[in-house]
Structures are given as C-alpha cells and as structure tokens.
Amino acid sequence: MEMGSTYHQMNYHLVFSNKSRIRIIGAEWKEQHHAYLGGTVRGLDGIAKAVGGVSEHVHILVSLTPSHRVADFMRELKKATSVWASGFDRRFSWQEGYSVFAVGMDATDKVREYIEQQESHHHVMTYIEELQRLFKENKIQYDPKYL
Numbered sequence: 001m002e003m004g005s006t007y008h009q010m011n012y013h014l015v016f017s018n019k020s021r022i023r024i025i026g027a028e029w030k031e032q033h034h035a036y037l038g039g040t041v042r043g044l045d046g047i048a049k050a051v052g053g054v055s056e057h058v059h060i061l062v063s064l065t066p067s068h069r070v071a072d073f074m075r076e077l078k079k080a081t082s083v084w085a086s087g088f089d090r091r092f093s094w095q096e097g098y099s100v101f102a103v104g105m106d107a108t109d110k111v112r113e114y115i116e117q118q119e120s121h122h123h124v125m126t127y128i129e130e131l132q133r134l135f136k137e138n139k140i141q142y143d144p145k146y147l
Contacts, residue, residue, distance in 0.1 A: 006066065008065065008066050009063070009105055010063060010064050010065070010066065010068075010102075011049070011061065011062070011063050011102070011103040011104075011105070011108055011111075012061075012062050012063075012064060012070065012100050012101065012102060012103060013059065013060075013061055013100070013101040013103050013111050013115075014058075014059065014060040014061075014062060014074070014098060014099070014100055015057065015058070015059050015098065015099040015100075015101075015130075015131065015134065016057060016058060016074075016078070016094060016095060016097070016098035016099065017056055017057035017058075017094070017095045017127060018056055018057070018092060018093065018094055018095065019093045019094060019095050019096075020095075021056045021057070021095070021127060022056060022091075023054075023055035023056050024055065024056065024089050024091060024092055025053070025054070025055045025056065025058075025085070026055070026088065026089070027055075029085075029088045030053075030055070033058075033081075033084075033085060033088075034051040034052065034053070034058070035051075036081060036084050036085075037051050037058060037060060037077070037081055038051045038060075040076075040077055040080045040081055041060065041062055041077065043080075044068075044073055044076055044077060045065060045068070046062050046063060046064050046065075046068065046073065047062065047063040048060055048061070048062055049061040049062065049063060049108065049112055050111070050112040050115040050116060051115070052115040052116055052117075052118040053115075053118050054118055054119060054122045054127075056127060057127050059114075059115040059118060060115070061103065061108065061111050061112050061115055070100055074098050074100075078094040078098075081094070082094050097146065099131060099134065099135075101134065101138050128147050131147055132147070
C-alpha cells in the first residue's frame with residue numbers, strides 16, 4: 001500500500017459539556033459513554049488518544065486528518081453520541097458549542113495525562129474555572145456570558 005506524499009500530525013484537545021451542564025453522565029454508564037465517544041471518533045476517521053471527563057463534560061485528545069473540518073467533525077460526533085446517551089437518560093443532549101485547542105507533539109503526553117486525571121482534577125476546580133484557565137493558557141479571548 002502506497003503511503004502518499006501528504007504527512008500530518010494534527011492533534012486537538014476537545015472540551016464540551018451537556019446542555020445546561022447538569023450532572024447527568026452517571027457513574028454506572030460513564031465508562032461506556034467514553035468508549036462510545038472513542039468508537040465514534042474512529043468511525044469518523046479520527047484517532048481518540050484519550051477520552052475522559054466527569055458527570056457534565058468530556059475531554060477528548062483526538063488526531064484528525066487534513067481533510068477533517070473540526071466543525072463538521074464535532075457536529076457528527078455530538079449527534080451520534082447524544083442519540084446513544086439519551087438511551088441512558090432521555091434528557092441528555094450536548095451543548096451547542098465546544099472548545100478546541102491545537103496540541104503539539106511535545107504536549108500530547110501532558111494533555112493525555114490531564115484528561116485521564118479529570119476525576120481528581122474536578123475535586124478542586126469547576127468546569128467553568130477549568131475553561132477559563134484553558135482559555136488563559138491558550139490566549140483565547142472569550143465572552144463570559146457564553147460559559
């Protein structure tokens with residue numbers, strides 16, 4: 001199989017919450033939910049390098065190809081996983097927006113570890129505080145009313 005002449009390494013840290021940020025992702029189905037997110041990423045021709053989160057939001061470290069458009073990828077990911085999760089709780093749906101951060105190769109291990117530590121991390125920081133910190137670290141301007 002010929003490899004071709006296009007080479008890439010495009011990693012993204014995706015962060016998004018369920019609508020209204022209610023603590024709806026139950027402990028009894030959270031692991032299945034994360035596995036389903038990873039499987040959906042694969043179905044969309046991406047590679048899920050890490051999936052984690054808590055009861056109201058998720059983090060995914062994903063590798064995409066140059067042909068992916070992040071907005072299209074996110075729409076399809078959220079659509080498929082929302083339908084699946086509503087089987088556990090019919091109130092489930094994702095928020096409209098999301099946060100996406102480019103991740104260089106030198107930072108992938110750090111981001112993977114960060115995602116894997118979400119449970120302990122959120123004992124000391126709320127989702128909003130986490131987003132504000134990520135925005136500050138990545139020099140992203142934002143309007144607090146959309147948090």
